[in-house]
Amino acid sequence: MPVLPGAEPYRHEGGDVGVLLCHGFTGSPQSLRPWAEYLAARDLTVSLPLLPGHGTRWEDMQITGWQDWYAEVDRALRELGERCGKVFVFGLSMGGTLALRLAAKHGHAVSGVAVVNPGNKVHGLSAYALPLARHLVRTTNGLRSDIALAGSEEVGYDRVPLHAAHSLRNFFRLVDGELPQVTQPLLLMRSPQDHVVPPADSARILGRVSSTDIREVVLEQSYHVATLDHDAERIFEESHAFIGRLAPNVGKKGSTTGG
Template sequence: MPILPGAEPFQADGGDVAVLLLHGFTGSPQSLRDWAEHHAAAGLTVRLPRLPGHGTTWQELNLTRWPDWYAVAERELLGLVASGHRVVVGGLSMGGALALRLAQEHPDLLEGLVLVNPAVLLEDRRLVLLPVLRHLVGSFPGIGNDVRKEGPVELAYDRTPLHAAASFTGLLGTVRADLPRVGAPLLLLHSPQDHVVPPSSSAAVLAGVSSSDVTDVVLADSYHVATLDHDAPTIHERSLAFVGRVTAPVPA
């Protein structure tokens, strides 16, 4: 299946500190490309994979499930660790949920988490009917391009595939139930005006994790896809500083 122009994965080889970035549901690496390039320019090793079913067609995404997306994220993490890197994992929306799952399953392999509007809770009433609707209709209208800033356009599907969406909600339930297993240092950046993931989702992360090192940053001038919005520079700068802090050598 051809990849949409701009949806290609990104990687850069730098020092022994690495950042693994994960994009959102129905989105693509394009939404995090600037973030990835900013960190690569600072000398970090960066991996920004394209998750299965994304960046092609929504029909292909409908053939995938959350273990497929997680498997790619896990493979990237294990590969970086095996090559001697210290890894911080970041993610937007569903990418944040996958990052949390990595922290739950591999607590000794992560140096920290950077989450931007992470999805662990959704409040769309249609989700209650998803088990039935997914067998009757193929998709809902798309959820992409929730950006306040004029100009940027997220490369995301204009339809939301329902079989994949049902699996997505299963991922969120799994991650939400295991939030106490997350103990890694956490940088949480969230938008109070988000038309895709409600503020209660970030609140649930803050209330549920066991991390003692938590930094909470409000992105007051952005909507859901904050990595393409007015607060993108804040994400870049705060994230880079966080990565430097949590991977700094411990003084003798």
């Protein structure tokens, strides 16, 4: 199945410090591509994989679940670990949740975590209906391009497969129980006006992780997909400063590959 234009995975061979970026549920690498390119231009080795079932059509996502999405970022992290002396994991929305689980599971192999509007729970009455509804209805309306910046669009699905949504709900519950295992430095960036993930999710995450080195940044001018919004440059700069503080030995530039 052809990948949607802009949704291709991205890879840049840079120096000895690596960054893994994880995109969100029903989204694609396009939402994080500017962030990845910013880091790549600053001598970092960057990996931005396309999660299974994403970036093509929603029917492909219907047959995937959290185990598939996590396996892909876990593989990408191990690959970066073989290549780099230090590795950081970043993520948007569910990608932030994936990043937090990687930190919980891989310990010292992850040097730091930066997340933007991370998810922790499927909210509303619909969450309780998912176990049954997914057998009766295939999809529901998606919420794509929750972006304040005029003209900025997210490449992703406008339908949400309910089987995948049910798996996401289970994944959030699993990771919530694992958050105390997260001990790495944490940079959490959140939008007060987020129409997808409420501020309560960030508050829950901050209250449950065991990290002692925590920085919280409020993205006042952006909605959920803040990496494509007014505060994008601030996200890029904050995350690069975060890496620079923890890994000052950023290596030399390499070559870029996409797709």
